[in-house]
Amino acid sequence: MKVIGITGGVGCGKTTVLEEIKKHCQCRVILADQVGNEVKQPGTDCYKKLVAVLGEDVLGSDGTIDKNRMAEKIFADKTLLEQINAIIHPAVNGYIHQAIAKEREENTLELLFIEAALLIECGYETLVDELWYIFALDQVRMQRLQENRQYSLQKIQQIMNGQLTEEEFRTHCRVTIDNSHEFEKTKEQIIAQLDRVLER
Numbered sequence: 001m002k003v004i005g006i007t008g009g010v011g012c013g014k015t016t017v018l019e020e021i022k023k024h025c026q027c028r029v030i031l032a033d034q035v036g037n038e039v040k041q042p043g044t045d046c047y048k049k050l051v052a053v054l055g056e057d058v059l060g061s062d063g064t065i066d067k068n069r070m071a072e073k074i075f076a077d078k079t080l081l082e083q084i085n086a087i088i089h090p091a092v093n094g095y096i097h098q099a100i101a102k103e104r105e106e107n108t109l110e111l112l113f114i115e116a117a118l119l120i121e122c123g124y125e126t127l128v129d130e131l132w133y134i135f136a137l138d139q140v141r142m143q144r145l146q147e148n149r150q151y152s153l154q155k156i157q158q159i160m161n162g163q164l165t166e167e168e169f170r171t172h173c174r175v176t177i178d179n180s181h182e183f184e185k186t187k188e189q190i191i192a193q194l195d196r197v198l199e200r
Helices: 014-022 032-038 045-054 067-076 078-106 138-149 153-161 166-172 183-197
Strands: 002-007 027-031 111-115 130-135 175-178
Touching: 002 014, 014 027, 014 111, 014 183, 027 032, 027 078, 032 078, 045 067, 045 078, 067 078, 078 111, 130 166, 138 153, 175 183
Parallel strands: 002 111, 002 130, 027 111, 130 175
Antiparallel strands: none
16 A cells, blocks of 8 residues: 655645545545544543643633634734644644554555645655645636635735745655646546556
């Protein structure tokens, strides 16, 4: 089983590409964002550490960490962001390590995909056999984000400015899949890469 990291800027179509990948091989997809939510659930070490740093007023009525309250606190105090990241990132990393070990042991998959926008920045590239960069032209990404998520141009620009440049993504990734045009072209690239990795 090979482990492949999927990354790319906001609006590039990572989710769509992964949905297509699932149709063509025996694989599992781990979304780092979902893992991030899972490791923050009540009872986990990560949850206890976060509450200790943020305070109990960050909790909702059901005892879970309220995302908006947490965001407000981090926004008001930039040093908090580093502390929070230092708690969450190792927890996510540990979860992914365990998932990889479990899947290798069970040995039923051809491929395991890990998707994260910050895959490179958070050091996940050490966990994978190779990295795939999902690329799309800026104007295509902006249009998608306006239409699909109703983001304002200002918000889109802000997010894009905070992410790696195309050059940085390409430098770190072995494979680039161009998802700027009609999806048939993207599909051809996906199948070609799967054939290469699986030596079909």
